[in-house]
Amino acid sequence: MRIDMKRVLRERLPGLWRPVGMAIDRRERLRVVCGAGLGLGLAAWLSHLLAPWGAPWPWLVAPIGASTVLIFAVPASPLAQPWAVVVGNTVSAAFGVACVRALPHQPELAAALAVAGAIALMLLTRSLHPPGGAAALLMVLVGASDWRVVLAPVALNSVLLVAAGVIYNTATGRRYPHVATPAAAPPSTLETFAEADLDAVLARYNQVLDVPRDDLGELVRAAQEQAHRRRMQTLRCRDLMTPDPHAVEFGTSLQEAWALMRRHRIKALPVVDRYRHLVGIVTQADFLRHAGLDDRPGGLDGIEGRLKRLLQPTPGPRSDKPEVVGQIMTRKVRVVSAERPLADLVPLFSAGGHHHLPIIGPGNRLMGMLTQADLVAALASPGARVITIRD
Template identity: 60%
Template sequence: MAIDRRERLRAAVGVAVGLMVAGALSRWLQGPWAGQAAGAWLVAPLGASAVLVFVLPASPLAQPWPVVGGNLVSALAGLAVMSLGGQHLWPPLAVALAAGLGVAAMMAARCLHPPGGGTAALMVLAGVSDWRFALFPVATNVLLLVAAGVAYNRATGRAYPHPDRPAPAAAHADEPPVRFSEADIDRALARYNQVLDVPRDDLRALLEAAETESLRRRMGELRCRDIMSHDVRTVSYGTALQDAWALLRQHRIKALPVVERSGRLVGIVTQADFLRGADLDVLKGFDERLRQLIRATPGSHSDKPEVVGQIMTRQVRVTRDHRSLAEMLPLFSATGHHHIPVLGEGDRLVGILTQTDLVRALGREQGLTSG
């Protein structure tokens, strides 16, 4: 497993602490039950349960209900086999029946827990037929173990029980967007049709990380600074709308970053901002309204926007010049962005990344890999 020494130590100490707490308290509570199974106070499968609770606290098989319910219904399955004459059967057959019935019961109760198979088999191997054995030591053991797991995992920075996280919301300005939906994961899991020992949110995170790593491997070490357009047409807050519109048309571009004298980005003005300012929703007379918006108003007073700062978009999705190109590909493909300003030191605008830049870079990369 790819875990560091600290995590290994945390897990090993957790298993020891959990078994010590469950064992010590169970033995202290043993008194009223001392006549059962030669005074048993701890069941062997609890050690396997402890491994799941403390080493794999995010596993669906290690959550409180699987640990408690899995061991309990498996114990009841083993006791049922013994109560129906299991002691008169060939021992291997009795053990097999108990374990098989235990697994079926766990799956029906949605509490599958691998050590439960051992708990069911233990009832047969130990010759237990007293139904109270399911309460003590089995249920008592696992309840104490889960309580210790909750306390220890949280104290050492691990979420237990593992939370059911909602589907991720839309990405923020500097985050890659979602590349596949919850429905896509549902269909893939349905085709897989096997028990998967990974929480759904962790599975999603792993898939996204693997996709990013795959893109990074294919695109090498390309950064935004390597492919962005350096010759960026910009405007200032006070640039007249007529001048900004002329720049858009003259250079056949769709957006103009709005910067201060220091080069710091304060917004962006796009063709869509002009269309919105001219009330695109009303089609009748739209051309004339656009001309009126762009045309400068004589005099010192105006009841319409006159400069870029009055219509620009202030919330701008940006990226950094050192950011990997692999991270930017999903951003363009999933969100429909056509241009993203690139910032360097001091949040100053150093370039703009466009879909054309990306296509050109992909073409170069494809030429290298196919040759």
């Protein structure tokens, strides 16, 4: 596959000097700094106290400083968990000692093999911990060939630092160790992704993430909810409505109006005058009510017969039943403006009992139609483009 190096450099070179943003406040920064100082100080003091008397190596190793950053600054990171810290540092230091013993006169080769082998062992033991690479390299640089250095100070430093991290992070409201929570119950139909979707994306990404899987899922959901709230406030009725909907006039026959509703599979028709000014609305419920089907239930034959009698035009100038839309329509219609936020419509549809809302513009002119199904479609797709569903 051909790689456009110019494009790659143009896109990635700014990242070499552009600092990464950190969305934490001053209180969290103070918590991290104080924890690092207290935790490392306690681990150092106890390590010095417990160090083997007369040992020719230091009682504190430098990679523990990097472990401190992970434990107190990013305690939720998989790289900062107790298993990763203790096992990662220990096996890495052990492999570094092995390289020193195997290649005592080739420090360059021993350094390269120590770091590479340490990474392989950490991946094998599921204990990837970046300071582990430094621990392996340190063994080569100081020429440590005594296996005891692996236990003290490396393993001892790691255990004591983890203990300090558990105490401090717990006391300051941070979950450490960060045990992954079990997968939640199957998502509702309103969620846009499931646990299996997240797993599939992570498998395709195929890189080590410094975020635990459960936190990543929560972050995705929280971002979706935030985007959904923002979207519901920014969306206007005009963005979701059906523009220029089918409409009828006062004198449209019932037969014609009913045929129009059946043909387009809609349950309501706005009633307008010749200038598209809204004068009412006619719904399927209006037809059923005037056909006498709301208070006299009957079988399918009875329903069809009564509707047929209602829709059949009466010959002659006189009639004892409604003949045109204007005689059965609802005159008092709840309308909303095209610029009204979509969020305002939730109580109208949920508590107000409305199923269809005509959207009007200047001069009470009909601009569009909004239904419950449209609102449900917007609610059901918080992270996607609105898909309008007609009912």
